[in-house]
Amino acid sequence: MLTAFLFNSSAHQFCEMATEGAKSFARRDRLLEIEQKVRGWWDEKDVFRAEPGERRPGPDEKFFGNFPFPYMNGFLHLGHAFSLSKLEFTAAYHRLRGANVLLPFAFHCTAPRIHSYQDGGVAPFPAKLEPLGGKKIFLAAATLRPETMYGQANAWVLPDGKYGAFEINETDVFILTERAALNLAYQNFSRFPQKPSCLLELTDKGTGIVTSVPSDAPDDYMGLHDLRTKPALRAKYGVNDEWVIPFEIVPIINIPEFGDKAAEKVCLDLKIKSQNEKEKLAEAKRLTYLRGFTEGTMIVGEFKGRKVQEAKPLIRAKLIELGEAIMYSEPEKGLCQGLEMNVL
Structure with missing residues (x-):
């Protein structure tokens, strides 16, 4: 595409010169004819069109290559085209x-970076980070359910409290x-053995982050349902409409009698109206989790069927x-000796 752009302008200029004077331009005109024919092949075959593959x-x-050309604040010179030719040759080779x-x-716009502007500019991120x-x-x-990650629609974050970068x-x-960082440190997930390493304390942020699978978790289903149907709730937590309204449940597990959207089916059967009905949601969770584990069948992913x-x-x-998860264990009920928690 870049080559075609450069040739377009040059070919037009050369054609205008072809009739000037008595000098013969036969060889040059022959090259231009070849160029036009080859460019026609390129256009016909979409040689320079790059489309993403299925895998x-x-x-x-x-x-992938990129060569910003020409610069907008100075005169062009041969060195620009010479440098471009290196990349163009490499692209053609591949x-x-x-x-x-x-x-x-x-x-x-500016060619090589201007250090005076760079030195006086804004840092890439605040000093605190x-x-x-x-x-x-x-x-x-x-x-607790890695098999449901296929149907993860969102994540839930507690809107108040403290947490850090460990x-x-x-x-x-x-x-x-x-x-949680202390627990991980005693499970060999810390830069320093058995000691959390906190780089940065973050306040007024979420303390608990959990995945959300509304197809099979009644609490997640009702939480997402409330966000989608209650504008005031979205406004309270600063959730934009486009974050929740367009998205549908992703079926991942089929359970006899419950189908492939178990959480929705059970919540409707128990007439649960909102995420605040804790007792009904606890019963819905018991039903879906028990039946899902003992009778459910995967309908997506590598282990479908x-x-x-x-x-x-x-x-x-x-x-x-794949390095996309680590094991995390919660300690049992703690035993204190003095003011310190014992870890066995």
Whole structure:
């Protein structure tokens, strides 16, 4: 696409010059004819169109390049085109090898960065967040049902309290409560053995983060239902309409008599009107969780067709293997000696 843009302007100028004077331009005109023919092939075959594939490309199956050209605040010179030719050649090489190549056209205003502007500019993030620089940061959401992650629609965050950014190793940081960080430290998930490493304390934020699967968890279903049907509730917590209204439940498990949207079915059967009906929701949870584990069948994902009780440990192991989850254990009832909590 970039090449075609440059040739368009040059071809137009050369054609205007073809009739000037008595000098022959036969060889040049022949090259322009070849150019026009080849450009026609390019357009016909969509040679420079890069479309995403149906699967994730391998290391040698994709190539992306970008060369901002021309600069907008100065005169062009041969060096610009020379530098561009290096990238264009590389893109053509990868294209001939069958890679999906994306080489978009771009303008650039200032050419190489101007250090005086850079030094006087705004820092990339506030100084308070500097300890998190270079780290991979995760909102650590808890779940007891890894098999339901296929149907996760949102996450629930407690709107008040305190939590912090804790290092669980040299590179990864979890956002969670101090108590949860202490538990993880004694499970070998801390930069320092058996000692939480807090990089930053965050106040007036959420303390508890849990996944939400409204297809199979009655509490999640009613919570999402209330947000979708009650504008005042959305306004109270600063939830925009487009965050909740357009989304539908994702069916992931089929349970005999309950279907593939068990939480919705049970909540309707028990005539639950809101998330504040705790006793009814507790009964709904008992029914869906028990029947889901003992009789449910996965209808999506790698373990489609397997019973939930078979798929659950397999999915848990898969998430841990892929580095997308870690095991987290809650301690039993604490025993105090003096003012300190004992850890056995």
